[in-house]
Amino acid sequence: MHTGKSMTGGFDPAFYESALDAFTANVAVVDATGEILAVNDAWVQFVDFNDLKIANHGVGCNYLNFCDRLGTPGAAAVAAGLRALIAGGDGPFRHEYVMPLDTGSCWVKLSAVRVGHRDQPFLIVTHDDISIQRRAELGLREATARLLHAEDSERRRIARELHDSTAQHLAGAKLMLRRLDAKDPVSTGLVRDEVSGLLSSALDEIRSFAYLLHPPALEHLGLAAAIRQFATGFSRRGDVAVTIDIPDDFPRLSHATEIALYRVVQEALANVHSHSGSQQAVVRLRVAGEMVLLTVRDFGSGLPPRRDSIPGVGLEGMRLRLEFLKGHLSLRNAEPGLALEAWAPLLPEGED
Ligand SMILES: Nc1ncnc2c1ncn2[C@@H]1O[C@H](COP(=O)(O)OP(=O)(O)OP(=O)(O)O)[C@@H](O)[C@H]1O
Ligand SMILES: [Mg+2]
Incomplete structure (x- = not known):
């Protein structure tokens, strides 16, 4: 002293x-x-x-x-x-x-x-x-703002799709119904077929939006089953064959962790489809000590050397979701392709 x-x-x-x-x-x-x-x-x-x-x-x-x-x-x-x-x-x-x-x-x-x-x-x-504590608080506040922004962008994307596509199918169906002429069975048949097609498209879109917004399998069957279900549909709809590597006894996790990792799989596979050029992807889920490790690997182009200075919503959203859980996201070019690793603490079911 x-x-x-x-x-x-x-x-x-x-x-x-x-x-x-x-x-x-x-x-x-x-x-x-x-x-x-x-x-x-x-x-x-x-x-x-x-x-x-x-x-x-x-x-x-x-x-x-x-x-x-x-x-x-x-x-x-x-x-x-x-x-x-x-x-x-x-x-x-x-x-x-x-x-x-x-x-x-x-x-x-x-x-x-x-x-x-x-x-x-x-x-x-x-x-x-108390600078470290203050910076952490400010960082969390910024992260919250960015997450809200990412969520808002996602909602806008869905709203735009609903407006530009689903609503157009329904509006078309309504117009066609006006042309129904009971006295002309041929035209009635044509109108009916066209209306039926438009309504089916609108229905499919609404179903897939509802599924994307809240996958029912996730809550009832858990992350492993929901990923399997999503990957099967994804492979069927698109041109990427997805292989799932998840142990049969993979445990149920806290709701927040399951949602976050499920969203990471959705976004990562959407990126494989849109950006990688790969026709194959592997989704792997493991317990690694106190953490859960989700890997999504493709065999395509890998990340471009210099990414756009304005990041897309996808990777940023994944990173924020994981940071909220005290986990993290890592991306590495795996020659060929991209290996995306999402780490989250192993929180058992019910511990949210
Ligand atoms: N699997 C991948 N292979 C190659 N490049 C990728 C892959 N995933 C992401 N990228 C690159 O990283 C960029 C950012 O991805 P991100 O998901 O954040 O945005 P986006 O897909 O472009 O747009 P959004 O997801 O908001 O619709 C992409 O534009 C692409 O250049
Ligand atoms: Mg994306």
């Missing part, structure tokens, strides 16, 4: 020295006038590390005057809080603020308590660096 002028009264440096140096937070002992009497090792290291030009690491300076001189709203709030404590107000006083440093701004949480005799109080002031 680094101490200044000799202290009298209730403050005993020998007593506090070892205790304060044990703290990882920066700690200063301040007297009733605001003068810094002592600082701990962490404080000294903080001042040195950030190359702050503060004489004697602040010992002997007046903390309250320093705050007054800074004149920022944060410093004014700190000075007012400390003065109220010295005057006998209830503690502890806490305040969070941004400290501008040459090395980049740092979020600080200040706490102060009053100790010592009522006639000669001291303040113990601690500064905790």
Whole structure:
């Protein structure tokens, strides 16, 4: 501990020295006038590390005057809080603020308590660096905004399809019905066939939208069965043959994990179809220690060397879904093709 002028009264440096140096937070002992009497090792290291030009690491300076001189709203709030404590107000006083440093701004949480005799109080002031926590909170907020944006884009895509395709089939069917002429059996037959075709197309589209929005198999049968079902339909509809590699005893997972991994399979296979040129894909699901690993591999072109600076909704959506579960997405060119790996914590069913 680094101490200044000799202290009298209730403050005993020998007593506090070892205790304060044990703290990882920066700690200063301040007297009733605001003068810094002592600082701990962490404080000294903080001042040195950030190359702050503060004489004697602040010992002997007046903390309250320093705050007054800074004149920022944060410093004014700190000075007012400390003065109220010295005057006998209830503690502890806490305040969070941004400290501008040459090395980049740092979020600080200040706490102060009053100790010592009522006639000669001291303040113990601690500064905790909460930048990591703050950045994580900000990161989560940004991720939420991006996820909402991705969801919104997906809804717009569906809305556009419903409007431009399904609704057109239905509108066409309605128009055809107006042309029905009971006295002309030939034209009636033609109209009926055309209306029937339009209604079937609209029905197919609505069914596949409903299925995409909420696959019923997922809830009832679980992820493994839902992936098998989806892949079978996908292979049948398109030109990519999908091989499934999932152990028979693959467990049920938490609902959020099953939904997220299912969406990853949907998006990844859609990408194989749209971008890879591969006619084969393998979907593999494994428990790997405390995690679940989903791999979707194709044998096509692999990722282009430089992707568009504006990412598509697909990969971004997958990444965000996994990050929300504290998992992650990794993409690697597998010569040939792309190996997409989605990692999620192994949360058993019911643990959402
Ligand atoms: N399996 C793949 N093989 C080759 N390139 C791929 C593959 N998957 C993705 N890509 C590349 O990555 C880009 C981004 O994919 P992403 O799914 O994010 O967007 P998108 O498919 O272009 O559009 P969206 O999914 O929003 O309809 C694609 O445009 C493509 O260039
Ligand atoms: Mg895509």
